[in-house]
Amino acid sequence: TTTTEHNFIIEFFLAGEDVTLAIFSRCLTILADTLNGYINNTVDIVGLLLVLVITQRYGKTMIERQIGVIGSVLVKHAQNIQERLKDVIDQNAENIKTISMKDLKPIDISPHIVTKRFADLFTAVSIILPNLSEESRQIIGSSWRVLERQAADLIMKMSEEVDPKMKPSFLTSNYGVIVAASQEKSVPEELITPYRRIFNQSSAQFVDEQLNSHKYLVSIAKFVKEWGPLVEAGVKIDEAINVKFNKDVVESYLRDFDTNWRTTVEEIKKTIKKSYAQSPATASQLLDLILSHMSLHYSQLCEIVLKAFKMLKTSRHFKPEQIPTEIKSISINS
Numbered sequence: 001t002t003t004t005e006h007n008f009i010i011e012f013f014l015a016g017e018d019v020t021l022a023i024f025s026r027c028l029t030i031l032a033d034t035l036n037g038y039i040n041n042t043v044d045i046v047g048l049l050l051v052l053v054i055t056q057r058y059g060k061t062m063i064e065r066q067i068g069v070i071g072s073v074l075v076k077h078a079q080n081i082q083e084r085l086k087d088v089i090d091q092n093a094e095n096i097k098t099i100s101m102k103d104l105k106p107i108d109i110s111p112h113i114v115t116k117r118f119a120d121l122f123t124a125v126s127i128i129l130p131n132l133s134e135e136s137r138q139i140i141g142s143s144w145r146v147l148e149r150q151a152a153d154l155i156m157k158m159s160e161e162v163d164p165k166m167k168p169s170f171l172t173s174n175y176g177v178i179v180a181a182s183q184e185k186s187v188p189e190e191l192i193t194p195y196r197r198i199f200n201q202s203s204a205q206f207v208d209e210q211l212n213s214h215k216y217l218v219s220i221a222k223f224v225k226e227w228g229p230l231v232e233a234g235v236k237i238d239e240a241i242n243v244k245f246n247k248d249v250v251e252s253y254l255r256d257f258d259t260n261w262r263t264t265v266e267e268i269k270k271t272i273k274k275s276y277a278q279s280p281a282t283a284s285q286l287l288d289l290i291l292s293h294m295s296l297h298y299s300q301l302c303e304i305v306l307k308a309f310k311m312l313k314t315s316r317h318f319k320p321e322q323i324p325t326e327i328k329s330i331s332i333n334s
Contacts, residue, residue, distance in 0.1 A: 032073075035051070035081070039081050045125065046124045049085065050128060052082055089143040093147040096147065101157065111278055112155075114154065114158075115174040115177055118178070119182070120181060122148070122178060122181070122187075125144060172202040173278075178199075206286060210271065211293060214264050216260055217264070220257060223253060224304065228300050231304050237308070245308075251317070258316075259317075268290055272332065273332065283332050287332050298323055299324055302318065302320035305318060
């Protein structure tokens with residue numbers, strides 16, 4: 001509407017004289033009062049980001065359509081919004097840096113409220129920030145990266161407040177919230193990577209703890225790691241010398257796995273559900289990781305049977321297709 005009115009007035013009435021500012025002065029005054037009232041009284045980072053994007057976009061449009069008067073006004077407003085946004089982000093970063101642990105208690109392995117809020121903020125900022133002008137992306141992005149580092153440091157500080165044995169669970173739970181929220185909103189993977197790296201490290205520790213609590217799984221994992229590559233390479237293994245590599249040992253592993261794996265999975269599911277009751281996405285990912293390890297080790301054991309102990313193919317515990325298929329069908333809620 002502004003463009004149409006501007007062009008009409010210029011072309012038909014005023015022989016090129018620009019009176020746009022006079023015509024829209026009241027509208028521009030209302031806009032200025034509304035924007036100033038909002039930006040000076042809010043600490044909403046996402047809200048300020050959205051207003052900045054909109055203001056910059058309309059300012060650019062006005063300039064491209066040669067309505068420089070209104071365009072320059074919007075550019076000035078955008079500059080004010082940007083300065084306010086930077087101040088709010090910097091202040092939040094400082095608040096995170098100086099916060100006391102006692103103000104954050106209770107701290108357990110569940111996702112902390114601070115982490116949940118940061119996850120939502122991180123997701124929104126990651127999606128909106130690329131829509132700013134290049135200069136604004138650099139300025140706001142610089143302040144935002146400081147806030148990100150402070151938030152990451154805070155999560156690590158909170159992890160020191162829980163039992164050391166539970167630290168991996170705390171980190172998995174909290175970083176899992178950030179990763180899950182980011183994935184849900186399709187945040188670019190390169191932005192998620194730093195958080196995913198810590199999530200993967202801590203979740204790997206949790207997975208190892210769960211698997212290592214079952215002796216038969218530890219024995220099978222050790223066996224396939226030691227002998228699997230040799231069997232795969234076709235190396236002839238003398239059973240008389242290598243007493244742990246024999247039919248009876250392998251058959252006992254097949255029997256132990258077939259007899260116990262379902263009970264093991266149920267026990268692990270209970271542990272995960274209890275520990276990650278507030279993080280269903282994380283709980284599901286952890287179970288999938290554990291099931292993948294179990295299925296892989298059993299499949300590797302079956303490969304050893306097929307190549308080195310063919311007589312065990314008739315064992316009722318040898319189920320190279322059935323067991324992996326059943327494992328694959330399991331979910332956290334099944």
